[in-house]
Each structure stands twice: as C-alpha cells, then as structure tokens.
Amino acid sequence: MTADEPLNVTVIIGSTREGRVCDTVGAWIAERARLRDDLAVEVLDLAAYAFPPCYPERATPAMRRFTATVSGADAFVVVTPEYNRSFPASLKQAIDFAYDEWQAKPVGVVAYGSGSRGHHTVEQLRTVFTALHAVTMRDWVGLDLLSAGIGERCRPLDTDDRLRAVAAMLDQLAWWGRALREGRRAQPYVS
Template sequence: MDTMADQPLHVTVIIGSTRAGRVCDTVGAWFAERARLRDDLAVEVLDLAAYAFPACYPEEATPSMRRFADTVAGADAFVVVTPEYHRSFPASLKQAIDFAYDEWQAKPVGIVAYGSGSCGHYAVEQLRTVFTALHAVTMRDWVGIDLLAAGIDESCRPLDTDDRLRAVAAMLDQLTWWGRALRAGRRDQPYVS
C-alpha cells in the first residue's frame, strides 16, 4: 500500500545569492548532488537568480513572486544555501523569504553556509531568527564551509571530506525526520499560527 509516509520527502534547495561572480550555485550544486544520493528525498534546486523580483515590494504580488511562493508551498522541506555577508546573509535571500509567509509554516529548514575565512555561522544564526518568526523549524546541525581552508577546489567546489560528509548526513537525517513528522502533522491538522 502506497501511503504518504512511503513517498520521498520533497526538498527544495534554495540558492540564496544572486551576486555576479557568486559561488553559491557551485556550493548548492555540490550539496544537491549529495542529497540526491538518498532514496528518501526528491530534491529540486531553486535558484533565486532565475527570478525577476521587483526592487520594491509591490501592492500586489508579481508573477515571479507568486511562482516563488507556489514553489515554497509545494515543498515539504528546504535547504538554504547562503554566503555570509557582513555577519548576515544576502538581501536577495531575505527579499525572497519575505515573498512567502504561510507557505513556510510548519516546515523544516536546513542550512548550508559558507564564507571566506568563515563557515557562515553568523548567516546561520540570522536565518534561524527569520525562520522562527515564520513558524518554520531550523535544523540544529548545519553544513559550514570555509572557502579559504583546505578541502575546496579551484572552482570553489567543496571536496568530499569525511567531516563534511558527516555534517551533510547529520543535517539531512534531521531534515528528513522533521520533514516527515511535519508533513504528517499538516495533513492531520492544519497549522495554526
């Protein structure tokens, strides 16, 4: 019998930087490849650079804003890939997060963060605060990458070190547990914010 519990968890990996010359898409592709090795996950990549978001928040949602919110609504869980900029995360990511609200509720969020000399710790802490306000659940474990340390190739693609793969596995195990539990909870009783 095919039940919802047997279905793979639909995970959307969000590429959070739109900056020219970014490496966020490289780091995101590396992570998505690792996540796709799991049979219990159906992984989709959402690149914010592919959206024509307005510079100012309009009175009515634009088609790009609606398309983004619909993608968020259709996911069971998320992994946000972000650089750390000035001890936080990019404005492009905050803008996109703000284009959805109810769509984030009662869903888990994992984080892959990176920086030059930093593993993205401050970006992670800022994102935890934002997602808590949106009634989403962030994972305790996260994947941090220092672009200036060993274990990065010339294109800024992370190498598969044992520590890094353990961090990916731990975060995805937590995301999967929370994703299944919250998917069942949303099915059985609508979330009340």
C-alpha cells in the same frame, strides 16, 4: 501520499551576486541529497527570478511562482554566503515574499564564508525562520572557502567530516520533514 514517499526538498540558491559560488555550492549539496532514496530534490535559484526592487502592492508573477514552489515543498536547504556577518538581501527579500508557505516546514542551512564558515548567517536565518513558524535544523553545514577542503570554482571536497555534517543535517531534515508533513495533513497548522 504515504509516509515512505520521498520528501520534496527544495534547495534554495540564496545569492544572486555576479561571480557568486553559491550555485556551485548549491549543486554540490543537491548532488549529496539526491544520493538518498528518501528525498526528491529540486533546485530553486533566486537568480532565475525577476523580483521587483520594491515590495509591490500586488504580487508579481515571479513572486507567485516563488511562493508556489515554497508551498509545494516539504522541506528546504538554504545555501547562502555570509556577507558582512549576515545573509544576502536577495535571500531576505525572497523569504519575505512567502509567509504561510514556510509554516510547519523544516529548513536546513549550508553556509559559507571565510573563518566563521557562515556561522553568523545561520544564527540570523534561525531567527527569521522561527518568526515564520518554520523549524531550523540544529546541525548545519559550514564551509570555509579559504580552507584546504575546497576545490576548483570553490566546489566543496567530500571530506569525511564534511560528509558527516551533510548526513547529520539531511537526516534531521528528513525526520522533521516527514513528521511535519504528517502533522500538516492531520491538522492544519495554527499560527
């Protein structure tokens, strides 16, 4: 793999709640990312995984499939709602199934809610990903689902401000992704 090969970015749909809009928001950000030649985008929907309700002694096939996808990615965009000033338990459970697979990889966040635009969620995810030795992007995309910038089925509209926020986050993700991919190749990460 050369430095100018596309970065493998996995967009993680972090909510499994029935009636969610996370898949709509996730499809929107994946479409924006796929417009770039430097990114190869895959969508990982947590609702497609039958994770166990309790952490088992041995990893299940779903857990192994999830960690293999995390391992194969160069970078991530986590799409998540803000529930009670935090992110969903389904997302935390999935994040915890991997450990080494997150190390020395960048993570961007698209968060949504009402009022805060998911700010509390982003701050908590930064703490979690820092503990896993991942690098979170300074800029993130926040959506207020009660604002005028939201269309049918809560699909974000492409406003100038929003597209600038997406570009800033993806530019940072691409830079960090390339730098960390080269770093991991040059020398194994030490945790």
